Amino acid sequence: VRDPRYDILFEPVKIGPVTARNRFFQVPHCNGMGYRDPSGEAYMRRVKAEGGWAVVCTEQVEIHPTSDIGPFIELRLWDDQDLPALTRISEKIHEGGSLAGIELAHNGLNSPNLISRETPLGPQNLPVVSWNYDPVQAREMTKSDIADLRHWHKEAVRRSLKAEYDIVYVYAGHAIGGLHHFLSRRYNNRTDEYGGSLTNRVRLLREILEDSREVADGKAAVACRISVDELLGDEGITRSEIEDVIGLLGETPDLWDFVLGSWEDDSVTSRFGPEAEQEPYVRGLKQLTTKPVVGVGRFTSPDTMLHQVKSGILDFIGAARPSIADPYLPRKIEEGNLEDIRECIGCNICVSGDFTMSPIRCTQNPTMGEEFRRGWHPERIKVRSSESNVLVVGAGPAGLEAARALGQRGYTVSLAEAGRQLGGRVTRESKLPGLSAWIRVVDYRQQQLRTLSNVDVFMESEMTADDVIDNDFHHVVVATGSSWRRDGVGRWHTHAVPVDDHADVLTPDDVMAGLRPAGNKVVLFDDDHYYLGAVVAELLAKEGFDVTLITPAAHVSQWTTNTMEVVRIRKRIIKAGVHVQVNRAVTAITPEGVRTVCAFTGDEQFFDADGVVLVTARLPHDGLFHDLQSRESEWAAADLRSVRGIGDAWAPSTIAAAVWSGHRYAEELDEPPAPGPVAFRREVTGLSIEPVSTLTIPPFANA
Ligand code: FMN
Incomplete structure (x- = not known):
């Protein structure tokens, strides 16, 4: 009321x-x-x-x-x-x-x-x-x-x-x-x-x-x-x-x-x-x-x-x-x-x-843009089609959404989280400068889970393949997230960057966990190009570090042209005192600093640094998924029917993509697969009537 x-x-x-x-x-x-x-x-x-x-x-x-x-x-x-x-x-x-x-x-x-x-x-x-x-x-x-x-x-x-x-x-x-x-x-x-x-x-x-x-x-x-x-x-x-x-x-x-x-x-x-x-x-x-x-x-x-x-x-x-x-x-x-x-x-x-010319998506509402194509609805979801119970491993954005939507369908769900907090990367990232509103992704789902008596949440419950096989789960979905790479592999380097054993190298996960470079002068190499590199640079600069952000792209946080933030980001980090080197890549890390090359000429330049933060790419936490796959012969005896991976644990992407993949898993569980390779309804362009002149091809004047 x-x-x-x-x-x-x-x-x-x-x-x-x-x-x-x-x-x-x-x-x-x-x-x-x-x-x-x-x-x-x-x-x-x-x-x-x-x-x-x-x-x-x-x-x-x-x-x-x-x-x-x-x-x-x-x-x-x-x-x-x-x-x-x-x-x-x-x-x-x-x-x-x-x-x-x-x-x-x-x-x-x-x-x-x-x-x-x-x-x-x-x-x-x-x-x-x-x-x-x-x-x-x-x-x-x-x-x-x-x-x-x-x-x-x-x-x-x-x-x-x-x-x-x-x-x-x-x-x-x-x-x-x-x-x-x-x-x-x-x-x-x-x-x-x-x-x-x-x-x-x-x-x-x-x-x-x-x-x-x-x-x-x-x-x-x-x-x-x-x-x-x-x-x-x-x-x-x-x-x-x-x-x-x-x-x-x-x-x-x-x-x-x-x-x-x-x-x-x-x-x-x-x-x-x-x-x-x-x-x-x-x-x-x-x-x-x-x-x-x-x-x-x-x-x-x-x-x-x-x-x-x-x-x-x-x-x-x-x-x-x-x-x-x-x-x-x-x-x-x-x-x-x-x-x-x-x-x-x-x-x-x-x-x-709009900027990527693809159907609209939303971090909070995974059904956005899917109403017609997949028949998804932000408030309604089809009732479960079996009595199966499901284990969701990991309570980040993908796991939370999967558990919520499966719970809404009426499945019996166990959500097991290894840590002490729900939300995974969202909870960690929302503590960074400017990102506090992102915690709403967790808040909404946590609130909904409270209303679902068929979903049990287990904290500090790291799951092994033995734990899964020894318990009565019909379906297991692995949503254990990812971590930032420490070896510099990303878009620019597809193989590890040489790093001296004595160099002080951190990842965004380290920074979010509270670690800081030992010295004051920091180089942050951003080969991710979304928001995180600039956010971490801003955080460190505000804490008093002397930060140089180096990126092979033409802009800091280049992809944020698509979220219309790129100009404000640049302005903010200039104001925070971050030095910026665009069109430049880090090629080696020593205790004294970083070797870099110009993205166009390859000309080298050395930058002094006491510590380096690498924001390049992530590795999925897919160990449990692979352990379970390798024991498929034991599934039938344990009445285990499927094991799937979702979110960053499957392939690291945006938070929106993680929420979406959790939702998709819940929508599709026990449902018949799409009849063909395309999993959604398409609007196919109707062919125009051909102009009469193209039906008979007249000779060209110079024939
Ligand atoms: N405003 C328009 O006048 N025409 C548009 O076609 C248009 N496209 C938009 C597309 C998206 C995805 C968004 C988020 C906004 C768009 N806007 C457009 C601006 C919105 O109408 C609105 O004025 C603006 O987003 C601020 O409102 P909000 O804070 O409620 O989003």
């Missing part, structure tokens, strides 16, 4: 001609599925609607081939051919009882048009601002281009109505939506009536909002998503300019959706920004309009949400990442099950789906 304090969050709110059943609003977010996997997207959105988000939006939808931001996989509404995909998504959102929102986007300067090969369009002649430094320039839009853009947007609104959307967005945010570029002095130096004064820079936004309302004609609401501060001072959009924009246009849309700065600023990770970080930027804007406003801020705490509404900051609690981690978040608040909320940890692995 809902705590009456939260009643206000469940009040219906009118958005122009439509009414949201409560104040929970899943703001637009991409998902790496888009036009390639529209059914995957449709089912993902439906689960959110079921979970109680009154409004469920698409991601940005390209309204025209000149707005092609490929290779990113978003939705398209280029012409009527895209209607079936868009309609399937709105249908699924409606099935779940929510309003469907569509974020129409002309990405202007942000679209390199790699797929359509159209010329990019912008307020002025400028290189496109795509993430990949595409060697492409946008052309300054003429009046006739502007008229075309208005026409395309109207057509997109018309198509959105056909596809039965209830809320149609005009996107002027994140320096992605092209209207943002017109609004911002950073990108707009026009001298005509679309440039110069704020009234001029806002003209196109006003025209498109008015056009959209005219076409929507009371059948759908019109929303405006806008960045409230570009965080560039007078070089870009300022908060005071946005106050003036709302003064000029406040009543034109039916809803305002406020975001902060660029996408990197808006979807900031927990390592770099707290929940509700945007509050100071958004506070006071609602008072400038009678229209409802939605805002974001990685909201996972019902009390923080309450504060946003009660203190008149927001009308709607907007969420992208919290709705990914827990599609049922509103329903859990409504039903009084706060302890069941699967809180977003703010790691942005969800964002990496």
Whole structure:
């Protein structure tokens, strides 16, 4: 039963001609599925609607081939051919009882048009601002281009109505939506009536909002998503300019959706920004309009949400990442099950789906992106199909999730952990600078295990193959994690690096266990390229060590370009006083320091160091798995039917991958294997009708 304090969050709110059943609003977010996997997207959105988000939006939808931001996989509404995909998504959102929102986007300067090969369009002649430094320039839009853009947007609104959307967005945010570029002095130096004064820079936004309302004609609401501060001072959009924009246009849309700065600023990770970080930027804007406003801020705490509404900051609690981690978040608040909320940890692995053009994943919610493909659901799971009992060895992220999901299926589960704490690497890593929110991966699962009487947890219970065979387990799953290598093997070195016996070499596991280099001068060799190298460097620097981070990559923590953290990481470690050497590899370690080579020329350079930390690769703890495999002849007598490995013990990867593999194990136990090599349902591209001209091949002119 809902705590009456939260009643206000469940009040219906009118958005122009439509009414949201409560104040929970899943703001637009991409998902790496888009036009390639529209059914995957449709089912993902439906689960959110079921979970109680009154409004469920698409991601940005390209309204025209000149707005092609490929290779990113978003939705398209280029012409009527895209209607079936868009309609399937709105249908699924409606099935779940929510309003469907569509974020129409002309990405202007942000679209390199790699797929359509159209010329990019912008307020002025400028290189496109795509993430990949595409060697492409946008052309300054003429009046006739502007008229075309208005026409395309109207057509997109018309198509959105056909596809039965209830809320149609005009996107002027994140320096992605092209209207943002017109609004911002950073990108707009026009001298005509679309440039110069704020009234001029806002003209196109006003025209498109008015056009959209005219076409929507009371059948759908019109929303405006806008960045409230570009965080560039007078070089870009300022908060005071946005106050003036709302003064000029406040009543034109039916809803305002406020975001902060660029996408990197808006979807900031927990390592770099707290929940509700945007509050100071958004506070006071609602008072400038009678229209409802939605805002974001990685909201996972019902009390923080309450504060946003009660203190008149927001009308709607907007969420992208919290709705990914827990599609049922509103329903859990409504039903009084706060302890069941699967809180977003703010790691942005969800964002990496977009950057790697693969279906969205989530560390906390392994079913994300699997709703259609594998039929997984964040709250429901099929009942066990046998009376088997299962031993899960290791209570890290994979083991915890396997035990939880197996328990939810009704299996009798024993979870054996060798150490004194649950959580494995997550518990250890969450003590490092900036990673404390990651402990939520453990907290959620620990809480769920407490409610499952069929799951027993045994601490300080290291298991040997004898222990397994001598006890009555039908299935054993080994989730014993991994440890960082001490020999330098990784991407750069596929064989051990020469290390002098007297050299002081540590791994991240040593550092997390409290060991420190004996002397002050430390070299950290990062050949892992995700977060840990920089986090350990930051920790040591803050403790007073003189740290040099050496990496063969072009950036520190190169892979975090995919979580949009790379710039903040670099800034943080510069501020922490860490020296950085990129494009350089450590080739030998002596008691005096490290020999290194330039990644390009091979030129050598020696760096003095008292100690070295190697962050290169990990070795799976797969001893128990192999011991059991080698004794397969004894299994039948012990009634042992299967032995499997999951998570890092199987192959080290991300925490998200470990949780996912634990979940997969639980979903698939005792189930018939997939009929073919592909374990999931695919959306296969329908072939177009061949053009007649290709059926008969005419002779070439020069034949
Ligand atoms: N914002 C958009 O306006 N359009 C998008 O297509 C979009 N894609 C996103 C994809 C992901 C995976 C995430 C995490 C965010 C995306 N955003 C997009 C930004 C979110 O809508 C939101 O403003 C931001 O993440 C902050 O909200 P949160 O803290 O609730 O995640």
